[in-house]
Amino acid sequence: MITCTALRWGAPGQPLTPPIDFTLEKGSLTGVIGPNGCGKSSLLKVIAGLQKPLAGKVVVDVSRRGGLAFLPQQQQLDRQFPINLQELVAAGFWGARLSAAQRSERLQAVLEDWCLSGLELRPLMALSGGQLQRALLARMSLADSPVLLLDEPHAALDEEGQALCWNHIHAWHAEGRTVVVVCHDLASVRHHTQQVLQIKSNGCVFGSSKELIRAQPQMQVA
Amino acid sequence: MRALLVLFSLLLPLSMAHAADKLQVVTSFSILDDITHQIGGDHIQISNMVGPDADAHTYEPTPDDAKALLKAKLIIKNGLGFEPWLDRLITSTETKATVVTASKGVISHTMDEDGETIPDPHAWHNLANAEIYVNNITKALIAADPANQADYQRNSQAYLKEIYRLLAEAKTKFGALPAGNRRIVTSHDAFGYLGQAYGIQFLAPQGLSTEREPSAAEVAALITQIRKDKVKAVFMENIKDSRLLKQIADESGAQIGGTLYSDALAAKGPASTFTGLFEYNLNTLCAALSTP
Amino acid sequence: MHFAAHLWMPFLDFVFMRRALIGGLVLACSTAPLGVFLILRRMSLIGDAVAHGILPGAALGFWFAGLSLPALTIGGLGAGLSMAGLSAWITRRTGLREDASLAAIYPISLAAGVLILGIAGKRLDLLHLLFGSALAVDETTLTGMLWVSSFSLLAMALIYKPLLLDTLDPLFLQTVSRLGPLAHGLFLTLVVLNLVIGFQAIGALMVVGLMMLPAIASRFWSRRLPVLIAISAVLGCLSVWLGLLLSFYYSLPSGPAIVLVAGGGYLLSVVFGPVHGLLRRPPLLTSQ
Numbered sequence: 001m002i003t004c005t006a007l008r009w010g011a012p013g014q015p016l017t018p019p020i021d022f023t024l025e026k027g028s029l030t031g032v033i034g035p036n037g038c039g040k041s042s043l044l045k046v047i048a049g050l051q052k053p054l055a056g057k058v059v060v061d062v063s064r065r066g067g068l069a070f071l072p073q074q075q076q077l078d079r080q081f082p083i084n085l086q087e088l089v090a091a092g093f094w095g096a097r098l099s100a101a102q103r104s105e106r107l108q109a110v111l112e113d114w115c116l117s118g119l120e121l122r123p124l125m126a127l128s129g130g131q132l133q134r135a136l137l138a139r140m141s142l143a144d145s146p147v148l149l150l151d152e153p154h155a156a157l158d159e160e161g162q163a164l165c166w167n168h169i170h171a172w173h174a175e176g177r178t179v180v181v182v183c184h185d186l187a188s189v190r191h192h193t194q195q196v197l198q199i200k201s202n203g204c205v206f207g208s209s210k211e212l213i214r215a216q217p218q219m220q221v222a
Numbered sequence: 223m224r225a226l227l228v229l230f231s232l233l234l235p236l237s238m239a240h241a242a243d244k245l246q247v248v249t250s251f252s253i254l255d256d257i258t259h260q261i262g263g264d265h266i267q268i269s270n271m272v273g274p275d276a277d278a279h280t281y282e283p284t285p286d287d288a289k290a291l292l293k294a295k296l297i298i299k300n301g302l303g304f305e306p307w308l309d310r311l312i313t314s315t316e317t318k319a320t321v322v323t324a325s326k327g328v329i330s331h332t333m334d335e336d337g338e339t340i341p342d343p344h345a346w347h348n349l350a351n352a353e354i355y356v357n358n359i360t361k362a363l364i365a366a367d368p369a370n371q372a373d374y375q376r377n378s379q380a381y382l383k384e385i386y387r388l389l390a391e392a393k394t395k396f397g398a399l400p401a402g403n404r405r406i407v408t409s410h411d412a413f414g415y416l417g418q419a420y421g422i423q424f425l426a427p428q429g430l431s432t433e434r435e436p437s438a439a440e441v442a443a444l445i446t447q448i449r450k451d452k453v454k455a456v457f458m459e460n461i462k463d464s465r466l467l468k469q470i471a472d473e474s475g476a477q478i479g480g481t482l483y484s485d486a487l488a489a490k491g492p493a494s495t496f497t498g499l500f501e502y503n504l505n506t507l508c509a510a511l512s513t514p
Numbered sequence: 515m516h517f518a519a520h521l522w523m524p525f526l527d528f529v530f531m532r533r534a535l536i537g538g539l540v541l542a543c544s545t546a547p548l549g550v551f552l553i554l555r556r557m558s559l560i561g562d563a564v565a566h567g568i569l570p571g572a573a574l575g576f577w578f579a580g581l582s583l584p585a586l587t588i589g590g591l592g593a594g595l596s597m598a599g600l601s602a603w604i605t606r607r608t609g610l611r612e613d614a615s616l617a618a619i620y621p622i623s624l625a626a627g628v629l630i631l632g633i634a635g636k637r638l639d640l641l642h643l644l645f646g647s648a649l650a651v652d653e654t655t656l657t658g659m660l661w662v663s664s665f666s667l668l669a670m671a672l673i674y675k676p677l678l679l680d681t682l683d684p685l686f687l688q689t690v691s692r693l694g695p696l697a698h699g700l701f702l703t704l705v706v707l708n709l710v711i712g713f714q715a716i717g718a719l720m721v722v723g724l725m726m727l728p729a730i731a732s733r734f735w736s737r738r739l740p741v742l743i744a745i746s747a748v749l750g751c752l753s754v755w756l757g758l759l760l761s762f763y764y765s766l767p768s769g770p771a772i773v774l775v776a777g778g779g780y781l782l783s784v785v786f787g788p789v790h791g792l793l794r795r796p797p798l799l800t801s802q
Contacts, residue, residue, distance in 0.1 A: 050688055070689045081554065081682045082739045091679060094690045123737040143690070435717070438761035438768050441649050442528055466650035473529045 001026040002047055002147070002178065006056035009046045010039060015054050020204040022197060024180065026061070029173040031189040031209060032182040034199035040182045041073060043199065044149045047180070062146050066095055069145035071136055073152055079125055085135050086111075086120040092142030106142065114138040115164065129156035137165065147178045154183060166192050186213050245367045248294040250305045251278045252487040253346055254324055254355075256496045258298055260381045261360055265370045269294065271308070274489040278304060283311050294319045296366045298359060301325045304343035322362040324355045331418065333411060344485070348415035349389050349500055356382055384497055391501075395508045396420040404511060407448060407456040407476065409467050412484035422507070425453065427466060441470065448474035455479030455510040479510035524762045534648040534716075534758055534768065537659050541712055542724055542750030544663035547670045547743045548705050549729030554681050557612050558730070560598070561722030564709045567597045567620035569627025577630065587714055594706035597623050602702055606695060648716040648758070648768040655715045662711045666704050673697040678739065716769065723773030724750050731780040734787025749779050 002024040010016035016039035024030050032040050045051040047058055048070040062068060089111065093103055111117050114134040119127075127135065133156045140148065150169075154162045166188065172179050183189050189196060189209060196209040205212060244267040249255040255270035262268070269290040272278040291297065292315055299308050301323035312321060328351045330341045345351045360378040364371045404422045406413075413424040427436040427444050447453070448470070456471040458464040458481045471478050482503050483493045493499040525531045552558055571593025572586045579585035601615040646655070670677075676697035679687040687694045712721030728749035732742045757772030764771075785792050 045685075048689055050685055066690055068689055070685065072683070072685045076685060077683055078554070078681070082733075082737050082742055083678075083682070084738065088682075091683075091686065094679075125737065139686075435647055435767035435769060436649065437765045437771070438524070438531060438534070438649060438758055439763065439765035441530060442524065442762060445528065445530070465652060465655075466647060469530050469650050469652055472652070 001061045002180075003059045004047070004056065005059075007046070007053055007058060008055040009042050009051065009053045012054070016042070017199060017201060018203050019056055022204065022206045024178060026178055027173070027176045028195065029169065029179045029193050030181070031193040031196040032180060032199065033184075033186060033189055033196055033213075038199045038201060040199055041151050044070065044151050044180065044182060048149055060147065066143075067145055068147045068149065069140050069143045071140050071148075071150040071153055074129065074133060074136070074156060077124075077132070079132075081124055084121050084123050085116065085127060085131070088124060088135050089116075089138045089142065092139040094143075096142075096144070110138045110141050113141065113168070130158060130161050133157055134161060134164070137168065141168065145177070148172055148180070150179070150181045152182050152184065154185065154188070162188070189213065245296065245363070246294045247296045247298060247363075248290050248319070250297075250299040250308050251485070252276075253485075253496050253499070254298050254300060254359075256487060257324075257352075257355060257381075258359055258363075260496075261356065261374055261377045262363055263373060263377055265367065265373060266363065272486065274487045274494065276486055278485055281305075281307060283307055287311065288315050291315050291317045291319065296362060297321045298324055298362065300343055300345075302328075302330055302341045302343035302345060320362065320366060322358060324358050325351070326358055327354050331414060333414065342411070342414045344412045345415055346496070347413050347484075347500075347503075348419045349385060349392060350419065351415065352385055352496070352500075353382060356385070388497060388500055388504075392420065392504055395504060396422070399508065399511050403452070403454065405451055405453040406479070406507065406511070407444065407453055407467070407470065408482055408484065409459050409464075410484070412459070413482070416503075422511075427470065436466070441466070445470055445474045448476050454513070457482045457506070457510075459484045477510070480506045482506060520763070521759065524759065530649055530651070531758060531762065533651040533653075533656050535755065537651045537656050537715060538648060538720075538724070538754030538758065538772065539751050540659055540663040541708070541716065541721065542728070542754050543747045544666040545708050545712070545721070545725040546728060546747035546750055547674075548666070548701075548708060549725040550732065550739070550742050550746055551677060551681065551701060552705065552726070553729055553733070555612060557616065558726055559613065560616060560705060561709060561725055563616050563620035564594050564597070564706055565713065565718045565722065567623035567627075568594045568710060568713075569624050570630055571596075571627075573627045573630040583714070587710060590713075591706065591710045593623060593627070594710055595703060598702040598706050599699065602698060606698075646714050646717055648720060648772070651715055658711060659715050662707060666708055669700060669704055673700050677701055720769040720772055723769075723776050724753065727773065727776035727780050728753065731776075731783040731787075734783040734789050734791050737789060749776065753779060 004020065004022050006019040006021060008015040008017065008019050032043065034040055042051060046053050047060065048068050049058075049060075050070065060068065086107065090103070090107055092110075093106075096103075098106065108117070111120065114137060116131065116134055116138060119131060122131075124132070133153070137153060140150075153165050153169075157165060162185075169179055169181060169192070181189075181193070190213040193209045195207065196212050198205045198207075198212050245262070245265060247258060247262065247266050247268045249258050249268055249270045251272040252270060252274045255268055258266070258268055271283065271287050271290075272281045288311060291311060294317065297308075297312065297317070297319045299305050299321065302325050325343070325345045328345045330343075330345060332339045333342045346355060356378055360374055363374045367374075401421075405425065406422060407425045409426060411424065411426045413422075416422065417424045425444060425447060427440050448456075453474075453476055455478070456467055456474075456476045457479045458467055468478070470476070483499045487496065487499055488494050493502045525535055552560060568590035571589035571591065573589070574593075575582075575585035575587075575589025597619050598616070601612065601619045604610055604619075605612045605615045651659075673693075673696075676687065676691060676693040680694045680697055684694060708725070709721055712724075728746040729742070731749055732745040735745050736742055753772050753776035757775040758768060760766055760771040760775065761768040766774075783791065788794055
């Protein structure tokens with residue numbers, strides 16, 4: 001469960017919104033929407049503990065390390081880094097007590113889940129945007145965390161990839177994990193989630209996706 | 223309190239006038255500093271650039287040095303390519319001072335350094351040349367400050383007497399050394415003139431200047447030569463890191479004979495004056511070379 | 515004499531050559547992983563920065579203990595660590611890029627050092643005293659290098675995984691572990707340690723050249739991190755060995771000779787290397 005009280009965040013001295021309060025129940029699936037630059041990524045970072053809020057507090061009922069998995073936007077990665085896909089995904093095993101055989105098995109399974117079989121030894125710099133995104137998602141699958149925060153996971157994915165992604169999100173949700181997804185595609189968010197946090201410069205609204213998204217049909221996807 | 227202030231304000235112009243009366247001289251390194259001081263005494267105010275135990279080959283001048291050059295009436299340098307940085311500084315500050323080369327008139331010998339023939343600047347190690355230095359400096363002081371001519375000449379004569387005494391001592395002591403084995407290793411070729419004057423051969427891994435890093439070939443050659451010629455002693459210098467020399471001594475089996483003072487006076491001790499330096503080197507060398 | 519014999523005779527004949535070789539090889543191995551990671555972290559110029567920035571530490575060491583090499587070294591280490599630590603802290607807290615952070619701090623450090631020397635009253639070329647030469651590696655120095663090298667390699671093995679992630683994807687690492695800043699700090703410590711001990715043992719030019727050139731050259735041969743480190747070490751060792759031979763047979767100063775061989779290796783890699791080398795066709799980037 002994630003509870004935010006009187007939360008404000010952003011660059012020092014420049015909060016992005018007035019103080020907001022909301023609670024995300026354990027095991028819920030929440031979409032986060034809003035125009036570009038309104039602070040969706042930063043909000044996720046604040047919840048993940050990677051950034052300090054300007055005011056208010058965030059209470060998460062799992063341990064910050066290992067309990068929360070965060071999927072960043074792709075451009076934060078150094079594409080020239082000399083590792084291959086397998087090594088990138090296997091970082092998700094951090095702290096897991098598994099034998100080498102078990103790791104190998106799980107790794108294979110997860111790569112298959114994300115349609116990455118056969119690409120194990122491909123170097124990072126030779127991966128396409130879609131392959132990299134699925135690799136990062138696969139890494140997240142391996143991590144096995146109760147809370148998952150995803151910052152625009154559908155970016156760089158084609159239609160098939162996006163469908164695959166939503167499938168996994170539902171699977172995680174079904175397993176009882178708390179999932180928060182930032183997404184620009186309003187139609188998808190409306191279709192796939194029950195509740196949505198809409199961030200605007202004058203405040204946030206938290207409510208049912210069907211209501212909130214229909215309420216402002218002219219909101220542009222930037 | 224007020225009395226003190228009045229007294230002070232009376233004395234101040236007096237002391238300043240006195241200071242203003244002193245001839246402002248800049249010397250390039252400690253040996254020249256000492257010689258000039260011996261001749262000039264209280265009539266001159268010396269500002270020295272490369273101090274004791276410092277390496278003039280790698281010296282980099284500071285703004286203070288530039289200021290001193292501008293204030294000076296007389297600049298005394300060694301010449302023979304010893305202080306290229308000083309020539310550049312003189313040009314860049316456009317100082318009006320008279321520049322005196324202390325080694326003018328010295329018969330210099332040349333060294334082969336990397337295929338280039340360059341003069342060996344360490345002329346002061348041959349004490350006979352010191353006489354030329356003293357005369358050049360005396361002439362310069364007299365030209366710049368004729369009022370005190372008598373004092374300068376008197377000091378100069380007294381100093382030369384000391385130098386002649388040392389020359390005689392050197393002749394006797396070095397003359398007494400066995401002829402066959404007069405080979406010494408130091409870190410750089412600073413003692414060419416001394417060697418020439420008294421028939422001593424100085425070997426070194428670094429050439430004339432301490433700036434160059436020696437090559438493995440040079441070090442190996444030196445070690446081989448030491449072993450072959452059974453060179454007796456290896457001497458450290460006060461201006462250089464001694465590790466390389468210790469290595470050479472260890473590997474070749476030569477003894478470490480002590481420290482020689484090459485390009486600078488010592489900060490304190492017997493080698494803190496020029497004559498002291500010469501005498502100290504003389505005794506140290508003789509002690510090492512006369513043991514069988 | 516048989517040609518091959520030329521390749522090892524100098525080391526048999528002369529103790530100083532042996533020590534230079536062993537010291538150099540050992541340093542090449544411990545600096546290889548450091549160099550590779552420095553490049554990945556965009557800190558390739560740290561060698562120069564540290565070489566100059568250690569002056570205030572050395573100056574303070576000199577002020578308190580005179581011309582004692584251990585004092586200068588410890589002082590230099592202290593200054594180097596503070597400098598690296600401060601710039602790393604600023605980077606982590608403010609997001610300023612690491613190279614900019616360091617580039618800002620080291621001139622301040624250097625200037626402070628010159629000022630301290632001025633106050634201490636001596637105009638000594640302390641840095642010249644701190645920098646040794648490969649040909650002057652004595653017993654104590656060699657032992658010191660062996661210790662530093664072993665410690666360095668061991669420590670790098672321990673922090674390899676967190677350091678890798680901290681370099682590639684620090685946000686991810688932060689979510690799973692606290693080790694990020696610790697690994698970063700230890701890494702910088704190892705870099706400064708190797709640099710300062712290396713300076714003293716075998717000279718500034720050589721250590722920086724040994725640390726960076728093989729690491730940069732290795733990128734033209736592989737796309738896998740462990741292989742990069744291995745190639746880097748091999749290139750470094752080759753440079754030391756061949757460089758010393760050049761110094762011996764052609765009378766070149768040892769430090770520059772070693773760096774020149776390393777540089778030659780780099781140029782060959784740029785031209786002939788299979789990964790982005792000039793003569794290879796550009797690798798095909800596959801898309802889905």
